[in-house]
Amino acid sequence: MGTIEARRPRRSAGRLIRLVRFSVGLVWSAARAPFIWLVILQLSSGALLAGQVLAVQWVLNGILSISASSDAVATVSGAVVLLVVLTAATAIIGAVQTSLARYVGESVARAMWQRVLDVSTTVGLKSFESSEFFDRLERVRSSALTRPFLVTNGVIACIGAIAAGTGLAITLASFHPLLLPLLVLSGLPVLLTSRRESVLEFRFTVAQTQRIRRRQYTSILLTGREEAKEVRAFGLAANLRARFDGLYEKYLEALRAHLRQRARYSVIGQFTSAVVLGATLLTLVWLIATGGLDIASAGAALVAVRLLASQVQTLSGGIQTIFESGLFIDDLEEFIALAPAAPGVLEPATPLETAAIDAKNITFSYPGAASPAVDDVSVRIGAGQVIALVGENGSGKTTLAKIVGGLYPPDAGTISWNGVDASGIDARTVAASTAYIFQDFVHYAMEAETNIALGRADAAPDPARVRAAAAAAGADGFIEQLPGGYDTLLTRLFEGGTDLSGGQWQRLAIARAFYRNAPLVILDEPSAALDPRAEYDLFSSLRNTIKGRSALVISHRFSTVRNADRIYVMADGRVAEEGTHDELMRRGGIYADLFTLQASAYLSDAAPEHPAE
Incomplete structure (x- = not known):
């Protein structure tokens, strides 16, 4: 997080080119034809603006010469028609651009979702145990997905502003060369203050990521179908609403402070820009008063000044958008880089025929955990065997099962399949060779x-x-x-x-x-929701059902695992005992204690309160 907070929107030609290349390349691949038309329309719009200024001059010249020439009315009418046509064409182009931009935006969003989903579905499962990964995922989903198109919009805006500005500048310079440099200067204050605004926006987004994620989670609790029953059963609505409102209020407080900071810089930039623009207009008045411009040229120059000022603002805004979005795009590119290298188009993986698995000296820790969830554990699953993992909650059973099945890579130790180190087997083959029944299945x-x-x-x-x-x-x-x-x-x-x-x-x-x-079936509490008869039927027929496949069974119900070929008893991330049911009962250790405790509870429930006399 520190490296993210330390970032600055470095303004350089190289960075600008890189951002533009990334964003335009993305839009080019997502919606090439609409993007080309957007650029063409933007250039056309710029040319039409310059034409409007000349049409205004033509109209004013015609109006001023009506009394002096009998053909002036026809001249003015032709100029007005041209101005109407140019104005209508500009409006039509703007409407078409809006529709095209919407389509391109959705196309880019789809392309970005594809990249994000490529990451979220291919990174290791261990990433989903890290809050930092979820923070980055949330920032990408909420901000970075739209930023490439914003950059492209900024590029298109800059292209249009440069094209329109060039035509307007030539027209304005033809009226008087002093007007042009003054007008260009009016855009510099906005460009300079936008630098600080870009840093503030990215810092605010990073700082609020955790709060936004918590608020979204609370909203899921309040609106989710699965959560609805417990919310009502425990009367949680008021409590959760208070939490939601509190998180939102803190966010709004931070947003108000952030917007005040941005507004200060914006006011400074815009006010200074307006002062320079005012100086340009005063210069225009002075030129009229001293005879430097005739009335028609002055009127056209006034229109050109206003239009060119707008283009300078557009250019400044486009550059600000590019650089502000650059920080988010950096974040997006780093997230995309998390995905493993794509191996290209592959045929579906073929599962192994048998699963004889040796896990030796396995150690694994979750991100940020103070101690290992699995610590120097060794288990063996013979081909066609049913192996059981038992132990109290938090003993590491499920974590070990996920390591055996290839969902988590061990921090230390080795997993071998049929005598071959799993690190040398295609991960897709291991996945195709394993079938899971999770306790919290979907x-x-x-x-x-x-x-x-x-x-x-x-x-x-x-x-x-x-x-x-x-x-x-x-x-x-x-x-x-x-x-x-x-x-x-x-x-x-x-x-x-x-x-x-x-x-x-x-x-x-x-x-x-x-x-x-698959040759290996991992069953994590597979009978948790089954009634006793269904549970008995499932496990009594398990060997026949898996038909020679290997099985790793996790269960708190000792009666369901007593017929396993071997039972591993886990405690505090380690294997405390191992053996068959009879061997473990004779040993009188943890397994025997837990089995007896569980059995006595069932027998106690089954015994009549008043024995027959």
Whole structure:
């Protein structure tokens, strides 16, 4: 963050060229034809402005000569018609430019979203454990996505201002050479004060990133479908509204202070510019009074001064936009650079046939954590074996499972698949060889068949495989009873959809993992939402269901893992014990204590309060 805050909008020809090249290159690739037309129209608009000034002079000359010439009325009429045509053409071009600019803006936004999504979907999962990554992502989403087009708009504005200004300057200089340098000077104050405004804007955005993210999160709590039940059950609305309003109020306080600072610089620049413009107009009056300009030329010069002043302001504003956006584009480019190098078009990865996995001396820490989540852990999963990880909350079970499946790279230690170091295997192959059932799995607002077929999203859905996976997970019965069967939209967020119970969603997630047909299945609390009978059915048939595939099962319910080939007991990020259920029970350690404690609770609940006499 310190390096971001220390940035300054360095104004140099090289930086200007780099910013323009990046932004125009992006717009060129996103909407080439509309962009070309925008530039053509901008140049045309500039030429029309110069033509309007000459038409005004023609009109004034005609008016002043009406009494002296019988042809003056026809001359004035022709000049007026020309002025009307030029004015109408300028207005029409402006309207067309507005529509084109809107289309180009949306095209650039899509192109930038594609780049941002390339980063967010390809960076390592560990990035999502870092608040700094989310800060950068938020800044990119809220500011930097629009900045390249703003720079391009600035470039287009500068092109138009230079084109129009050149024509107007030549016209104005033809009236009197003294007017032009005075008018050019009027744009310098704005250009100078805009430097400080650019720094203030970027600093404000960086400083408010965390507050904006918290406010957005609170708004999700207040408006989200999943959160709505708990907000009402606990009466959280007033508390969360107060938090939301407080965060917004602090943001507005900071915004008021920021806008006051910007306004001071803006007032100084604009006031000084207006003074110089006033000096130019006084010079024009002086020239008229001393006979340096005739009345018609003076009238046309007055119009030219006003139009050229506007173009100078446009040029200054365009340059300010380019440099102010430059800081955000730097941030955007750094974010885009986080994405791994694209390997080009690849065929879908082919999963390995078997999964015999050795994890040796694995250590892993989350960003900013004081101690490792997994510390020097070794586990082995034999081909076709069911291995269980048990332990209390926070013991490192889920983290270890994600490391084994390739979602987190270990800080130390090695993972090998079938005797080959995973670092030498294509990461896509490891991913294709692993099927996850997460405890907090996603409820996809899509059709039931699609929900399951997403298990192998790189290929077209196979209806027969979908139904086989659903049957293996015990989901086929309730899916076939849905209004549209496997074509039923599973959500109430959209018209015509329906929702499932928690247990049904869990069976669907299990079916998705089975559909993936990977040699390693990782099940993280797969029965959390299942009723006891469904849980018993799932685990009693697990070996038959996975059909020779390896499985890593995480569960707090010891009854579900007692038949595993090997059980690893984790505590404080380490393996405290390992063995079969019988071996661990005989050892009388942590596993035996936890198993007995859990079993006694069930037996106590099952025992009658008053035994029969």
